[in-house]
Every structure is written in C-alpha cells, then in structure tokens.
Amino acid sequence: MSRLSKMLENEQARRGMTEREIAAKFGWGQQTFSTWKKGSVPRPIRYPDIASFLRIKPEEVAELANEAALQGGGTSTKMPDMGAPIMGRDVNGDLRFDRAAIGYAKPNTRGTYAARVGGHHIWINPKIKPMPGNTVVFRSADDTARVGIYDGEEFDGEVHVVTLMEMV
Template sequence: MSRLSQMLTNEQNRSGRTEREIASEFGWGQQTFNTWKKGSVPRPKMFAAIARFLKLNEEQVAELAEEALTSTGNTKLPDVGVAILAREAGGQLVFDEPIGFAKPNIRGCYAVRVGGRHVWVNPKLRPVDGNEVVIRNGDEGRMATWPTAVEGDDEVHVVVLRETV
C-alpha cells in the first residue's frame, strides 16, 4: 500500500465520515475514492481536490502520486488472459516456457501463435470429427483436423478460438 492510499484511509478514519459523504463533498466518485485507497493512482486533474481533503498542497499530492506510481508498478491492465505456450516455426509448433502478462495456468486453456495470430486451445476437451486440434508431443507439436494420426505419447488439445483478422 502506498503512502498516498494510507493517508487517504487515515484521513477518512480520522474524520469519521463515509466514502459517500467524502466523495460528494470533494467531487469524485465513491468507487474512485475506494480504488485510490486500495492503491490505484489518481489522475492529475484530481490532485487539487485530494490536496483539499488531505490538507496538503497540490505539489505534495503530485509527489505522493508519483511515489505511488513508481513503488507499486501501477498498470491499467488487469492480470488476466491465457499463457502463450507455443509459436509456429517452420510449419511446426514449438512449445516454450509460458510468456505474456498472465500468470500461466497450463492445466487449463492456453494460446499458441500461428501465422502471427493467436489460437486458443483447451486440453481438457475431447475432440469430435472436424475439430481443429493441436497434436503435442513434449516441446513440439502440429496443427491438424480431427481425426488424424496420433502416436502413443501424443496429447490432443482442441482449438476453441482462432483469430482470423
């Protein structure tokens, strides 16, 4: 938690008012105030109102916001998505360590890059005739249409979504 979010929480507790009361008095949304208290960094246009609430000057609030931004590594992107596990190289799929911003859960869906586009794959589904599948053996694989020849150690994963544009 940044010093700014801690100061916002402390000032609210000291005043004994609800988020709604504070938000209506200072001109920001109740949910916005709550996200600031949880570590989100406010936009510069709100620094004046925050300065009035905290009884500081705008420069101090700007410094606190800059400190919060650098210390928390704030990002607007949520930590969602599937892991990109493979890429196409020479007509074959090469499986690598997971890359991307998602915390990979390789037991569930994952994505591969084929022809510069993402293909989402679910290893838990059983293929039916006509499904596009990934045939995987260790760190190598290939795309195919089910039914297709499968060797003993091969895993069959069903393509559930493909970028086409």
C-alpha cells in the same frame, strides 16, 4: 496500494470520519473517495481539495498521483471487454453480414492453454473430444507437437483441439 491511497486511508482514520462525512466536507462524492482509496488516480481538478484534506501542497498531491498512475492506477474507469461485435451470421448455409452489430462474442478460453506458432497465438483445450475436421495439436510423449487437421485416425500421443487461433 499506492502511497496516495494509504495516505487517504490514514487521514480518514486519524480524523475518525466516515467516507460520507469526508465527501460532504471536502466536496467530492463518497464513491469517488472510496475509489481513490482503492487505487484509482484522482483527476488534477481535485488536487487542491485532496491537498486540503491531507494537509499538504497540491504539488505533492500531483506527485503522489503520478506515482500511483505508474503503479497501475488509472484516471478513468475501464469499460468491460465485451469481445468482438457480431456482424455476420449463418443463414441457410450462407454467411450474411448485418449493417449493425447484433451482439458481442467474447472468446471463451477457460480450460485452455496457449502456444505460439508461426508468430501467432493458438488456444488449445485438451478436454474437448476431437472430431474429424477440427484443427488440433498432435502432441507426442517427448513434448514435441504439430498443428494439423484431425481426420479421425488414431495417434500415438495426445490430440488436443484448437479452440481459438490468431490468423493474421
């Protein structure tokens, strides 16, 4: 929690006012005030109003906001990570591309662990049963491993399926 967030909470408690009352009195939205208390960094246009509420100078609010931004707060809401747009699909065994995205594909990495191979990351799921043709990690008892294509043969060690791989 940033010093700015803590100061906003403390001043609200000192005044004994609800978020709604404070928002109405100082000219900002109730939800805006709530997000500031949770660590979001206010926009500079709000510094004078916040300074009035906290009874400090706007320059001090700017310093507190900069400090909060360095601690990980943001001045805007982040968009959700929707994944990569789906631009192509399998049609009768052929890959066909569409002019516009037909959805989004977000990689499912639940249950996986990652490794760095050749400068690229791979995500490996030890719970998936390997099938012939899968890219897998052949892992030996001495914790050495190699990446290869599973051919269905027995291996004296563990065979974990690669579910996602960076290629470039």
